[in-house]
Amino acid sequence: MRELAAALSHANSSCNRAGRVLHDRVGPLLTAAGLRLQLLRMDQPRTAGAVAEVLKQLDEVMDQVREVSQSLASSPAYRIGLRGALEKLIRECWAKFQGTVQMKFSAAVKLEPELAALFYDAIASALDEAMARPGSSKVTLSVTGTGRQVTARIQDNGQSTRRAVPGISRVLAEQAGFMFSNSTGKGTIVLIRYGLSRPSRG
Numbered sequence: 335m336r337e338l339a340a341a342l343s344h345a346n347s348s349c350n351r352a353g354r355v356l357h358d359r360v361g362p363l364l365t366a367a368g369l370r371l372q373l374l375r376m377d378q379p380r381t382a383g384a385v386a387e388v389l390k391q392l393d394e395v396m397d398q399v400r401e402v403s404q405s406l407a408s409s410p411a412y413r414i415g416l417r418g419a420l421e422k423l424i425r426e427c428w429a430k431f432q433g434t435v436q437m438k439f440s441a442a443v444k445l446e447p448e449l450a451a452l453f454y455d456a457i458a459s460a461l462d463e464a465m466a467r468p469g470s471s472k473v474t475l476s477v478t479g480t481g482r483q484v485t486a487r488i489q490d491n492g493q494s495t496r497r498a499v500p501g502i503s504r505v506l507a508e509q510a511g512f513m514f515s516n517s518t519g520k521g522t523i524v525l526i527r528y529g530l531s532r533p534s535r536g
Contacts, residue, residue: 354412354447356403364396409451416450417441420477423458433471435461441479445528452510453486453528455503460488460524467492467522486526494518 368389375385410419417439427435445453457475464473470492477486504514507526515525 353403356399360399361396361403364392364399368392409454411451411454412447416445416454419454420457420475423461424475427461427465431465433473435473437475439477441477441484443479443482443484445484449510449528452507452512453526456507456512456526457486457488459501459503460526464488464490464492464522467495469493483527483529488524489521491521494522
């Protein structure tokens with residue numbers, strides 16, 4: 335299982351890096367090329383027809399690059415940040431859950447993009463489990479962080495059930511160093527923690 339988790343983590347990291355390179359490097363280069371072509375068309379009106387055709391093809395290429403980038407690095411945490419992605423997720427939960435879902439976000443700790451994506455995916459999975467528990471009508475997500483630690487607390491008032499086999503999102507998060515804990519009583523509380531390593535001195 336450890337070897338499988340490591341292999342999944344490596345594959346996931348590779349896909350995310352490729353997607354981010356397309357978004358952060360290739361995309362801006364294509365945009366710059368388009369701007370240069372537009373300037374050329376303004377300076378050399380005779381090239382208008384040829385430039386227009388190239389710009390059309392360039393737009394198609396950019397759409398394809400954007401599509402591939404999003405498929406490789408699919409987490410919205412990459413595009414709009416952890417907080418924005420979680421706010422969007424909560425709105426999606428409102429649409430499919432008949433109870434109430436609330437979020438409190440006060441984390442001042444900033445995670446690396448890949449860690450933020452893993453954190454987001456783990457939280458999303460925990461929210462799905464919370465909303466699916468029998469009798470669940472109220473789910474609360476709290477994200478806090480001070481110093482060098484960030485914590486997500488997902489609480490629901492549903493009936494506790496036998497814990498399911500960990501999903502891919504949890505396996506990947508645990509492989510990256512996230513810690514999970516569950517407690518049940520009148521409902522269920524799931525904690526997801528990550529402690530940032532201190533920078534080396536020297």
